[in-house]
Amino acid sequence: MHWLSRKRNILMMLIPTLMIYLVYMIIPIAIAIGYSFTKYTGIGKAKIVGFNNYMRLFRDHTFWIALKNTAVIFVIAFVLLMIGAFVVALLLNLNLKGKSFAQSLIFSPAVIAPIIVGILWVFILDPQIGLINAIIRSLGFGQGIKWIGGKTLTPVSVAIVYFWQQLGYLATIYLAGLKMIPVEIEEAVQIDGASVWQKLRYVTIPMMRSTISTVAILVITGTFKIFEIVQQLTNGGPNHISETLITYSYSATFTNGEYGYGMSLATVTFFISLVVIAIYFGLSKERGRKEVS
Amino acid sequence: MKSVLKRIVTFGLAAAIATSVTGCATSNQSSSSDVASEKKSGSKTVITLGMHVANVDEQEPVTGKIIKAFEQANPNITVQIQGNDKDAHVNKMKLDAQSGELPDIFWMDSSVAPQLNSSGVLLDLSDFLKAYPAVNTALSENMKAASRSSDGKQYGLPYQSLVTGFWYNKAVFKRVGIDAPKNGTTYDELIKMVKALHTKGIIPIAQGAKDAYSVWGFLTGLERYGYFSKIDSILNGKAKFDNPDFLKYFSKINTLGKAGAFPSNCATSTYFQAKADFTSGKAAMFDSGVWDAGVLDKSIGKNIGFWWGPTFQDSSDNQKVSMNVSSAPFCVSKAVGDNQSKKDAVYKFLAFYYSKQAAKISYEGSIIPATNYKVDANLESKPAFKAVVTALQESGWSSPKAQPDLVLTEAVQAQLYDSIYGTMLGTYSPKEALEKIDSVQQQQ
Known part of the structure; x- marks a missing residue:
């Protein structure tokens, strides 16, 4: 143990991982940030343009649409997933009949490739060929609703699809957290006569704090990375009204050939997600301090 | 001794990972040099x-x-x-x-x-x-x-000749009881067709906005408002896309959209779904090009027709514009x-x-080559391709030096497509659509 606790040895053991992290994460991020200060078509040499791309970005109407859509998706997906996955995990933690089957069923969307999830939901949400509007029409409630492709509902639909895809995966993480709560504590709470709500409020949730944080980070980073679902459902359209930050960044970079501008979008997205994570940690730390005091 | 052993194991692991990383690189290099030597x-x-x-x-x-x-x-x-x-x-x-x-x-x-x-x-x-x-x-x-x-x-x-325009299904027009379009059909006549088809629940023109580039027939219309007489000035910054002629054209596209010319799910459809609407008889016309001739021979057969799109009476520019250009x-x-x-x-x-x-x-293979050799080919079994060849042979019709989008940069090209679809769907007003193209052009 003494050998392991020496700083030099710890550093040496970390070097291979750090090298990989540096080469495949840090350096590409730094390069992307560097390109965000250039005008570059992907051919020849990049021309340094200072903060022009960032100034253009704040004047760009589509950027604000993409930001608003990303925010809508984030808020809906975050609330639904944090609560929904936790409720599902609590149910799966009970000794109910068919629990294993339900667990497999709930987890199954997580193993489907996001691109397939997108295709699948096109056949459910499409205003003309989609299942939901077909049911609405057959019941005689008019021509249906523009779940995707309209001006308002697309980000909500994307959030619902993402919720459907991630629910089982996040519930499984919560379930693992629930299983780690010592049985003795649960028995003691029961003997003390705590209600289900009191047990949840004062024992389960506080003891799951680190699991909840992990799930929160996964949801935050996940929603800022939703790409394939949007690509398949609307391709960011019509006319960019359903773009998210990441699909707009892709479109600017690879469809329009504006690598510098695309990288400025990617950089802003990166920093926004960092800020959201920092806010979440700030709030949860504050809450933890209050509970302790 | 134990500490030495641990050091050896640690170094070994580190070296193994490092070697595996470099190993990958070396293996790739050698494989490419193998290809070179081969x-x-x-x-x-x-x-x-x-x-x-x-x-x-x-x-x-x-x-x-x-x-x-x-x-x-x-x-x-x-x-x-x-x-x-x-x-x-x-x-x-x-x-x-x-x-x-x-x-x-x-x-x-x-x-x-x-x-x-x-x-x-x-x-x-x-x-x-x-x-x-x-x-x-x-x-x-x-x-x-x-x-x-x-x-x-x-x-x-x-690579090939790029021949684009509108396919139409004669049987659908016959079913509705109206005349099919022909080269020279005006915009006003098209609007009447669109209304008649839309009333009967038929998609007048199959389009899929999810593949934004699929606006070939509408690009030809730009030249009927003098695109190539203006584009050099526009690219030099001396003129704008937002000009009275293009505004007239975009207003007409907008009116077509309002008249129900395009599928109700146009925004979420791909070009391939639009093609499926046309081949299944749900749509009367389809914006595409000669590359679809083979598929249309099989699906629509002798009922297929091809035209260059509507002409415009409020334009002083040449209206007999076909689109047979370099791809x-x-x-x-x-x-x-x-x-x-x-x-x-x-x-x-x-x-x-x-x-x-x-x-x-x-x-x-129903493709028009870039070359102009005279070749004997039996087109009777290829009605779609024959329709294109017939349209190409029509006297008085000529093609511009290129398809309008092909003289623009990628970003302006993408905005042109977006603006055309935005005008069709009513997301943008015609003026707004043109201003957006100017805005992207200014960034270039």
């Missing part, structure tokens, strides 16, 4: 061909057949195809250009090829045209001019010029690709 060795010369489709035999069967015929005629040359879907292919070519690993010959998007030329990675094909005068004659001037820089460098040659070019890597045997093989391939034999293969 290309040099033996009696065969290998030329690489970068294509914009993943499976040439399935997606570009005519090109596949020409390559096979070439290899049969030249057993000492092998054509190695490197295919990817269009966007992936274009991005790969950009990366390959940076790393000096471009394929010998490659298809390139018309908006990107001039940039590659400016960066000096393309071979000037003027020598090739001099060495093969028959090819030089067979390629008409507008076909060659589309891939020639202002300093006279021939940086590419047309995206084939370019040749500059590195080919440094290797005489490779250069000979590439020239032989290009000479074959633009030969009469290849033109015959093209016509038989």
Whole structure:
């Protein structure tokens, strides 16, 4: 143990991982940030343009649409997933009949490739060929609703699809957290006569704090990375009204050939997600301090 | 002793990971050098061909057949195809250009090829045209001019002829009891058709906005408002897309949308779904081009028709505009010029690709080649292709030097498509749509 606790040895053991992290994460991020200060078509040499791309970005109407859509998706997906996955995990933690089957069923969307999830939901949400509007029409409630492709509902639909895809995966993480709560504590709470709500409020949730944080980070980073679902459902359209930050960044970079501008979008997205994570940690730390005091 | 053992194990693990990382790199390097040596060795010369489709035999069967015929005629040359879907292919070519690993010959998007030329990675094909005068004659001037820089460098040659317009289904028009369009049909007549079709629950014009580029027929309309007489001034910053003529045109597209010309799910449909609507008889017209002739021969048969789109009475510009122009070019890597045997093989391939034999293969596969050879081909079993050929032969109709989008940069091109679809769907007002193109143009 003494050998392991020496700083030099710890550093040496970390070097291979750090090298990989540096080469495949840090350096590409730094390069992307560097390109965000250039005008570059992907051919020849990049021309340094200072903060022009960032100034253009704040004047760009589509950027604000993409930001608003990303925010809508984030808020809906975050609330639904944090609560929904936790409720599902609590149910799966009970000794109910068919629990294993339900667990497999709930987890199954997580193993489907996001691109397939997108295709699948096109056949459910499409205003003309989609299942939901077909049911609405057959019941005689008019021509249906523009779940995707309209001006308002697309980000909500994307959030619902993402919720459907991630629910089982996040519930499984919560379930693992629930299983780690010592049985003795649960028995003691029961003997003390705590209600289900009191047990949840004062024992389960506080003891799951680190699991909840992990799930929160996964949801935050996940929603800022939703790409394939949007690509398949609307391709960011019509006319960019359903773009998210990441699909707009892709479109600017690879469809329009504006690598510098695309990288400025990617950089802003990166920093926004960092800020959201920092806010979440700030709030949860504050809450933890209050509970302790 | 224990501590020494632990150190050895730690170093071993670190070294193993480091070696595996470098090992990967070494393995890749050796494999590429293997390919290089393979290309040099033996009696065969290998030329690489970068294509914009993943499976040439399935997606570009005519090109596949020409390559096979070439290899049969030249057993000492092998054509190695490197295919990817269009966007992936274009991005790969950009990366390959940076790393000096471009394929010998490659298809390139018309908006990107001039940039590659400016960066000096393309071979000037003027020598090739001099060495093969028959090819030089067979390629008409507008076909060659589309891939020639202002300093006279021939940086590419047309892959095929790009013929675009509107397909229509005669049976659908007959069912509704109205006349089908013909070359010369006016916009006002089209609006009447659209209303009649829409009332009967038929999609008048199949379009899929999810594939924003699928606006070929509407691009031709721009030239009926004098696109090529204005575009140089627009690109020089002396004029704007937002001008009275284009505003008239975009207002008409907007009116078509309001009249129900496009599918109700146009915003979430792809070009392929639009095609399915047309081939299944749900749509009366379809915005596309000659490349769909084979599919339409099978699905619609003798009821298929082809026209160049509506003419406009409020425009003083030429209305008899067809669209038979150079498609995206084939370019040749500059590195080919440094290797005489490779250069000979590439020239032989290009000479074959633009030969009469290849033109015959093209016509038989319902593709209009870039060359103008007269070829005997029986078109009776190809009604869709015959409809295109008939439209091309109509007297008085002429094509501009290029398709309007192909003279723009990628970003402006993308905004043009977006603005056309935005106007169709009513997301943008006509003026707003044009201002958006100007805004992107100013960023270039």
